Every structure is written in C-alpha cells, then in structure tokens.
Amino acid sequence: EVRQHQKKLFNNEPYIGIHLRNDIDWERSCTNVESYKTRSYMASPQCLDLLASTNSYVTQKICYPPDEEILRLLKNIVLRTRIRNIYVATDKRPMIKEIEEHLAA
8 A cells, every 4th residue: 555655656766755743742842852961852863873973962953943954954865865756744834835945946
C-alpha cells in the first residue's frame, strides 16, 4: 500500500520527506528547552551531530525552528541531492506555498 502511494505521488522518483511539528502544542513543549541543558529531548537526537561536538545541547532553534530555518535547511538538502519531490507530513501548517516560493528563488 505504501509503495503504491509513493508511486502515485512521485512516479517512483526519489523524494525528501519532512515532518513539520508546528502546532501550538509543540511550540509550548519547546519553550524552555534550553534551560534543560539536555542532549536528548523527544526526537531531538536525530537533529544533533553529537559526533561533531559532545557539548551540543538541544536549543530552541532545533526544537521549534523558525520557518526561515526550515526553508534554509530544506533548500540546502534539495541543492545537495538534486531531489525535486518533497513530501510534507504535519498536523498543522504544511508550508507548501512557502516551500515552493523559497525553492523557486
């Protein structure tokens, strides 16, 4: 079933998948994250390059990044991989228009 959905959406071409956690509940969860001085908060370990720095902590920017940071990072990945298909999973704001405009610039 998943493979059929992927084929329908992307014609078996590669795609980048992003999960945007941008609802108020997530924003509230990240409000005081820097005061915790932690390297692991919810799914944050996947966002830290712990091999590069053992002093890396979860920050507000990592936990609840501003739209500009999401767009910047996504564009970097698109440019590096040359993958043009993007799948957005979210419970609130998919940012489709913002993504399209940013990648077109």
